[in-house]
Amino acid sequence: MGSSTIPSTFLKNIAQNGIGRHVCQLQRLTLSLCKSHPSSAAARKFVEDDLLDFTKGNPGIVFYVKPRRHRAPVLTAEFLNGYKEMIDLTRCTKEEIAQWIGLMRGRSGVQIMRIRKDWHTDTPSIQGMWNPFMFKDTKLNVTDKMDKSLSEYISKYKSASQKLIEMKKLQKQQKELEQPLKESTRVIQEKKKAASH
Amino acid sequence: MCVAAQKYVNTVTYAPKYTSSRRKVAYLKELYRRKLEVGPDEVKHPSAFGCWNHASEVYAFGKRLGEEFDEQKLAQAFIQKSFVESEKEKQKNLGLLLDVNVEDNTKLAHEGRILASDFVKAYLRYSYPHLFEEGICAIHDFLMSHSTLFHVASNLGVRDLIQSPTYPPSEEDYITTLMAVIGALTHSDLSAANNDHDVTNTKKGLSRAELFVLDFLVPQLIGRDVMEMWELANPMGLLVGLLRARGLGQPEPRMLWDAAKNTIMPVYNVGIYVDKKLIGKSPGETAAIAEEMAARDTLRNLLGMSNSRSPLQLGDQARHLQLDYRLRNASVQEVTSV
Numbered sequence: 001m002g003s004s005t006i007p008s009t010f011l012k013n014i015a016q017n018g019i020g021r022h023v024c025q026l027q028r029l030t031l032s033l034c035k036s037h038p039s040s041a042a043a044r045k046f047v048e049d050d051l052l053d054f055t056k057g058n059p060g061i062v063f064y065v066k067p068r069r070h071r072a073p074v075l076t077a078e079f080l081n082g083y084k085e086m087i088d089l090t091r092c093t094k095e096e097i098a099q100w101i102g103l104m105r106g107r108s109g110v111q112i113m114r115i116r117k118d119w120h121t122d123t124p125s126i127q128g129m130w131n132p133f134m135f136k137d138t139k140l141n142v143t144d145k146m147d148k149s150l151s152e153y154i155s156k157y158k159s160a161s162q163k164l165i166e167m168k169k170l171q172k173q174q175k176e177l178e179q180p181l182k183e184s185t186r187v188i189q190e191k192k193k194a195a196s197h
Numbered sequence: 198m199c200v201a202a203q204k205y206v207n208t209v210t211y212a213p214k215y216t217s218s219r220r221k222v223a224y225l226k227e228l229y230r231r232k233l234e235v236g237p238d239e240v241k242h243p244s245a246f247g248c249w250n251h252a253s254e255v256y257a258f259g260k261r262l263g264e265e266f267d268e269q270k271l272a273q274a275f276i277q278k279s280f281v282e283s284e285k286e287k288q289k290n291l292g293l294l295l296d297v298n299v300e301d302n303t304k305l306a307h308e309g310r311i312l313a314s315d316f317v318k319a320y321l322r323y324s325y326p327h328l329f330e331e332g333i334c335a336i337h338d339f340l341m342s343h344s345t346l347f348h349v350a351s352n353l354g355v356r357d358l359i360q361s362p363t364y365p366p367s368e369e370d371y372i373t374t375l376m377a378v379i380g381a382l383t384h385s386d387l388s389a390a391n392n393d394h395d396v397t398n399t400k401k402g403l404s405r406a407e408l409f410v411l412d413f414l415v416p417q418l419i420g421r422d423v424m425e426m427w428e429l430a431n432p433m434g435l436l437v438g439l440l441r442a443r444g445l446g447q448p449e450p451r452m453l454w455d456a457a458k459n460t461i462m463p464v465y466n467v468g469i470y471v472d473k474k475l476i477g478k479s480p481g482e483t484a485a486i487a488e489e490m491a492a493r494d495t496l497r498n499l500l501g502m503s504n505s506r507s508p509l510q511l512g513d514q515a516r517h518l519q520l521d522y523r524l525r526n527a528s529v530q531e532v533t534s535v
Contacts, residue, residue: 014352015348015349015352015353015413015416015417016416016417016419019412019416019419019511019512020408020411020412020413020415020416020511020512021262021263021412021512023261023262023263023353024261027257027261027354028243028254030248059256059257059260059261060257060258060260060261060262061257061261062250062253062254062257064248064250066247066248078243079354080352080353080354081351081352081354082351082356122419122420123420126504126505127504127505128504131480132456133453133454133466133480136454138453138454138468141453141454
C-alpha cells in the first residue's frame with residue numbers, strides 16, 4: 001500500500017491540553033482475566049503485586065478488574081474523548097503489562113495514524129504569507145523606469161568621502177550617548193556630597 | 198456463542214451454522230445481511246457490561262483535573278433534571294410513593310454559567326484593554342457558545358458520568374454538566390464547608406473555579422482570529438469616528454500597488470494614511486474590498502489587536518492576575534459620540 005492510501009493526520013492536541021494544566025487523558029482501565037487459567041498468570045501477578053501501587057499513584061484513572069473464566073487476559077483502555085482500545089495480554093509478562101499500561105497513560109486518546117509532519121501549527125505565519133508587494137517600496141510607483149537611480153552602479157567598496165561622513169556620524173552618536181551618562185554621574189556625585197554633609 | 202445452544206433456542210432467528218466448509222461463504226454472507234437488516238448496535242453505558250462504580254468515577258474525575266471537589270456537590274453536578282423526573286416517573290409507575298429528595302444540577306449550572314461568563318469578560322477586558330466592549334462581548338459569546346462549550350465538555354470525559362435518561366446524553370446535558378462542575382467548584386472548599394462564615398475560604402473556592410475556566414475554556418481562543426468574531430458592518434465609519442475621538446486627522450485610503458488588472462485574479466493593495474503616515478494596509482480582489490480590509494487592518498493596529506501582538510497570558514503566567522470585575526471597556530457609542 002502506498003502512503004497516499006494509508007489514512008494520515010497532523011499532530012493534534014486534544015482541547016489544548018497542557019496550555020492551562022495537563023490532564024491525563026486515560027480515564028478507565030479494565031483488566032479482564034481468568035482466576036485459574038495459566039494464560040492469565042502474569043495478569044494475576046500484576047494484580048497481586050503492582051495494582052495497588054498503580055492506583056495510589058494515579059487517582060485519576062479508574063481501574064476495574066473483571067474475572068472471566070477461561071478467557072485470555074485483555075486490557076481495555078478508555079480515554080476522555082471516548083476512544084477505546086483493547087490490548088491482548090496473552091504471553092505478556094508482568095513487566096510488559098505494566099509497560100502497556102504506561103503507554104496507555106501517556107497517550108492522548110487520538111487513534112494512532114501516520115503523521116505527515118513532526119510539527120504542526122494552525123497559524124504558519126503570523127506576519128502573513130510573502131507576496132510580491134511585501135517589502136516593496138511604494139516610491140517605485142512614482143519613479144520613472146528610465147530613472148538613473150535604478151540603473152546606477154553600486155560599488156562594492158566605500159568611497160573616501162563616504163567613509164568620512166560615516167566617521168562623523170559615529171562621533172556624533174557617541175557624543176549623544178555620553179551626554180546623559182555624564183549627567184547621571186554628576187547627579188550621583190551631587191547626591192553623595194549632599195549625603196556626606 | 199455456544200453453537201449447540203443455538204440449535205435448541207430458535208432455528209428461525211439464528212442462522213444455522215454451516216455443516217460443510219463449502220457453505221461457509223454463504224453462511225457468512227447471510228450473517229452479514231442479517232446484521233445490516235438489524236442495523237448498528239445500540240450504544241450502551243459501561244454499567245450495562247457490569248463494570249461500573251459511579252462513586253469511584255466521580256472521585257477520579259476530580260483528581261484527574263487536579264481539583265479538590267466537595268464530593269456531594271460534584272456528584273450533584275452530574276445529575277440532570279430530566280433524570281430526576283424520569284426516575285420519579287418510574288417509581289410512580291411501579292406504585293412506589295417515595296419522597297426522594299435528590300437535587301439536580303440546575304442551580305449549580307446556573308451559578309457556574311454566571312461565574313464563567315463574568316470571568317471570561319473580565320479576563321478579555323484585561324487582555325484586550327483597548328478593544329471596544331462590543332468586540333469583548335463577541336469573543337465572550339464565542340467562548341460561551343454551544344459548540345465551544347460542547348467541545349470542551351466532550352473532551353473532559355463526562356459522557357459516562359452524566360446521569361440522564363438517555364445514553365449517550367444530549368449535547369445540552371454535556372454543557373449543563375460542564376457549567377455545574379464549575380458551579381460545584383465554587384462551593385468546593387472543604388475547610389469552608391466546616392465554617393460557613395469564613396470569607397477567605399469561600400473566596401478560595403471561587404478562585405479555583407476561575408482558574409478552571411481559564412485553563413479549560415479560554416485556551417479555545419488559541420489559533421483563532423478574535424477580530425473575525427466581531428461582525429463589523431462599516432469598518433471605515435468606525436475608523437473615522439475612532440480617529441476623531443483620538444484627535445487625529447481623517448483617514449486617507451491610497452492605492453499602494455495593484456497587479457493583474459482586467460484578469461480573473463486581480464489584486465489591489467490599499468494603504469490607509471492618517472496625517473501622512475501609513476497606519477494600515479491590506480490586499481483585496483477589488484479596490485473597494487481592499488479599502489474595507491485596510492480599514493479593518495487599521496482598526497486592529499489602533500485597538501492593539503494586530504496579528505503580531507504578544508499571545509494571551511495563560512497557564513502559569515496567569516496564576517496571579519489582578520482582574521477588576523467592575524471595569525468596562527469603552528463602547529463604540531461612547532467613543533464615536535465624543
